[in-house]
Amino acid sequence: MLILMELNSTSEDVKRVKTEVEPYGCKAHKIEGTQNIALGITGNTTNLKEDNLRNLKGVTDVIRVSRKYKLVSRMMKPDDTKIEIGNDVIGGNEITIIAGPCSVESRDQIFQIAETLANIGIKFMRAGAYKPRSSPYAFQGMKEEGLLLLDEVKREFGLKIVTELLNPAHIDSVKEVADIIQIGARNMQNFSLLEEVGRTGMPVLLKRGLSATIEDLLLSAEYIVSQNNYNVILCERGIRTFEIFTRNTLDLNAVPVLKSETHLPVFVDPSHGIGIWDKVPAMAMASIAAGADGLMVEVHPFPQAALSDGYQSLTPKNFHAMLEKLKTLAEIMERRIN
Ligand code: PEP
Ligand code: MN
Numbered sequence: 001m002l003i004l005m006e007l008n009s010t011s012e013d014v015k016r017v018k019t020e021v022e023p024y025g026c027k028a029h030k031i032e033g034t035q036n037i038a039l040g041i042t043g044n045t046t047n048l049k050e051d052n053l054r055n056l057k058g059v060t061d062v063i064r065v066s067r068k069y070k071l072v073s074r075m076m077k078p079d080d081t082k083i084e085i086g087n088d089v090i091g092g093n094e095i096t097i098i099a100g101p102c103s104v105e106s107r108d109q110i111f112q113i114a115e116t117l118a119n120i121g122i123k124f125m126r127a128g129a130y131k132p133r134s135s136p137y138a139f140q141g142m143k144e145e146g147l148l149l150l151d152e153v154k155r156e157f158g159l160k161i162v163t164e165l166l167n168p169a170h171i172d173s174v175k176e177v178a179d180i181i182q183i184g185a186r187n188m189q190n191f192s193l194l195e196e197v198g199r200t201g202m203p204v205l206l207k208r209g210l211s212a213t214i215e216d217l218l219l220s221a222e223y224i225v226s227q228n229n230y231n232v233i234l235c236e237r238g239i240r241t242f243e244i245f246t247r248n249t250l251d252l253n254a255v256p257v258l259k260s261e262t263h264l265p266v267f268v269d270p271s272h273g274i275g276i277w278d279k280v281p282a283m284a285m286a287s288i289a290a291g292a293d294g295l296m297v298e299v300h301p302f303p304q305a306a307l308s309d310g311y312q313s314l315t316p317k318n319f320h321a322m323l324e325k326l327k328t329l330a331e332i333m334e335r336r337i338n
Helices: 011-024 050-054 107-119 143-157 168-177 191-200 214-225 254-261 270-274 277-289 316-332
Strands: 002-005 027-032 037-042 059-063 083-085 088-090 094-100 124-126 160-164 180-183 204-207 232-236 266-268 294-298
Touching (some): 011 050, 050 059, 088 094, 094 316, 107 143, 107 316, 143 160, 160 168, 168 191, 180 191, 191 214, 214 232, 232 254, 254 266, 266 277, 270 294, 277 294
Parallel strands (some): 094 294, 124 160, 160 180, 232 266, 266 294
16 A cells, blocks of 8 residues: 655654554555655555544545555655765666676686776676576585675775675674675575565665566565565566577566666676577677666676686677677667666
8 A cells, every 4th residue: 555645744744644554464665756755655555544644634635556565666755766875876868787797717818808997987897706597506606705806906906896695594704795795596585585685775686586577576576575675676587488599588578667666776797698698799789778776797708718607798898898888879869887
């Protein structure tokens, strides 16, 4: 349920609404908008008395929200969510490019790529220290040592770090270095992990599960937002279909659908989406044309030697060429690459 209140409602007015809904086991989440104050009511709202609510001071409307997701829906919060990270803003008019290798592999590798990316103006670097691999025999990441290297490059080059959290046991060390915590496709429905990152209040990049519907993705985001953490970025990264020519099927339909369903920023990862390096730029361009708020792209100094996802990784030279084209496209879309 959504309760709209006049913009100048006092905290007592809001409290009165909260007091009305709480005895029914419901919770009111305050969302300040530009036009009004919205109170998103979660829990079982069936027994709430709409007339009582409408009669409370400041209340202008009471709306039943039929969607399963509530707090992430655009109905609850019409304004785009903008996530401030230092001097950078994710969402709104800005397009953000997150680039970097799939994994931290060595000191040399991560310093080399970090320096290259910083020199071409990239502000957010991705790299996994804990890696979710399909095979238990594949490289599992440098783990804590990888996080320490990320901390070093962060200081050295002023890059903001995006890295994956696989296990709640690592939350403190990941939190220490990450500016954005990545929740990978395989953990999209690890609900206790979602609640845990929600409680940190930190920006979270939530990747769509391999077999998750758009609604599943939004409900997973709802787990994080319901911990009062609105700093969530959704990321389309391709889904499993019958098509096996490409690694995944990048569902670009999800971009305009998500943009109208939710106020959260929507990113695309064309690298995992298609899985073939020379086809990544086409899908990156298509993602921006579809209205994405950002991209996450795998870039490796020597893709042939990468310990994970080399085949889908761009060389710095190819990445740079793609970035220039993206800037031109962003202008056509009346947006700006941050
Ligand atoms: C990754 O970003 O390297 C990764 C493992 O992605 P996903 O969770 O989308 O497979
Ligand atoms: Mn990868």
